[in-house]
Amino acid sequence: MTRTAYALSYAYLLVSLLTLDCAVTSARNSAPLYAAGLATATLLFVVAAVREHMAADERRAEAVRVERAARLRAMADGREMRRAADTLAHACCERWWTSCGTQHASTCTHTTRKDISR
Numbered sequence: 799m800t801r802t803a804y805a806l807s808y809a810y811l812l813v814s815l816l817t818l819d820c821a822v823t824s825a826r827n828s829a830p831l832y833a834a835g836l837a838t839a840t841l842l843f844v845v846a847a848v849r850e851h852m853a854a855d856e857r858r859a860e861a862v863r864v865e866r867a868a869r870l871r872a873m874a875d876g877r878e879m880r881r882a883a884d885t886l887a888h889a890c891c892e893r894w895w896t897s898c899g900t901q902h903a904s905t906c907t908h909t910t911r912k913d914i915s916r
């Protein structure tokens with residue numbers, strides 16, 4: 799929960815206490831409509847404070863989900879990079895590349911010399 803969310807939540811609770819006091823005072827001074835209205839306002843401020851907590855929890859859960867997805871994406875990118883590096887590490891000469899690994903260039907060290915005595 800952010801500092802702003804805490805401050806807003808506590809402000810809602812403080813205002814709800816003030817409106818509750820006003821509701822009680824109105825009820826004691828024979829103003830039932832004001833008392834009912836202020837009591838309703840008190841409940842609404844409490845609901846607002848609770849919703850602020852719930853919204854903060856949802857924002858935190860969403861941030862965790864986004865961070866987890868980014869890490870999974872980075873891990874997948876890392877696997878692709880390692881696979882490409884392995885492929886390049888086992889690469890041979892240009893002729894080997896263009897022939898899909900079936901032939902080597904004449905200057906390649908992997909070229910097997912044909913025995914001409916046979």
Ligand SMILES: [Zn+2]
Pocket residue numbers: 890891892894901902903906907908909
């Ligand atoms: Zn080769």
